[in-house]
Amino acid sequence: MLAICTGLYDIHLRGVVGDMVKRRWTISVLLMGSLLALAGCNEKPATNKPVHEKEKVTEPEKQPSQKPQEQPPKEEEKTPVVVNVIDPNTKSIIKTFLPEELGFASNQDSYKQEIEQWAKDLARGTNKTAGYDQRMVLDKIAPNGQIIKGKPLIILDETELVNRVMTASAEGGEIELPITVTESGYKPEDPAHLSEVVVGSFTTYFNSGVVGRSRNIELSAIAINNVIVGKQDIFSFNTTVGPSDAAHGYQPAKEIVNKKMVMGIGGGICQTSSTLFNSVDQVGVSYIEKHHHSLSVGYVPQGRDATVSYGGPDFRFQNTTGVPLLIRTIYAKGKLTVEVRTSAAYKGLIKK
Known part of the structure; x- marks a missing residue:
């Protein structure tokens, strides 16, 4: 009986063990199927690397370092001299x-x-x-x-x-x-006294019946009248008188041109300039420019004339007397007088 029971127990036990083995096997099969399914869902192209491996970034090959080619030094641009x-x-x-x-x-x-x-x-x-x-x-x-x-x-x-x-x-x-x-070399207070004394004077004569010539002498005499010649000032006849043409009232009259007597506008003004020369020559001025006529003239001694022509020959002198001077002209019928004056206080200071 015991043997029968033991046999029955073994049979039963084997049955139980068999059932357990079957269950385990079934579970294993199911588990493996699940894993295979999961593996199928995560499948990647064959070219891809396994998931557990990190992708390596391929870095470009480093070229051997080359030193930049040295450029020749640029020449500095020179600033032009100005x-x-x-x-x-x-x-x-x-x-x-x-x-x-x-x-x-x-x-x-x-x-x-x-x-x-x-x-x-x-x-x-x-x-x-x-x-x-x-x-x-x-x-x-x-x-x-x-x-x-x-x-x-x-x-x-x-x-x-x-x-x-x-x-x-x-x-x-x-x-x-x-x-x-x-500027002119005189003091503001000088003009009121410059006419006080005469230090040089000269007179020439002309034919008052020659209207044109007389008028030209008169106009040029008015132009130089009461002119102040300060210390070291330079007097220019042409600059002071200006153009001796018809536009300025000058008339036709005989004048000397290239050793000939010809008619010309302004003939006669050289008598004014020559009279002035003989007057200022008495006070010892310095001459800068002075010219003779090509012919002798009758109103002054030989060689004592001073010919002028606007734009041409001029009569110029510098006042080197050391004091300011005043030129005064006196025009009368057939006669012209040119005086050089100064103040009484300066008379004794004139350098001759």
């Missing part, structure tokens, strides 16, 4: 020079000659432009005692200007024109 010439009155640039372009470095002599010609034209003027140089127009005393102002003497120093440009041409820069302005 010389600006300034007008000291207006402060404006009147001329700009580029010395290098004009050959300053290669031919300095030629460069200097060009600057000299420019300076000459600038000072004295050309046919198209007026120069900086200006003759002095002397002041006059009007009949009412008021002063009629003239113009100062203006001189542009050509030599100094050339030197300044040449010096600046080496490195460039600005230079000013070397201009000298000279």
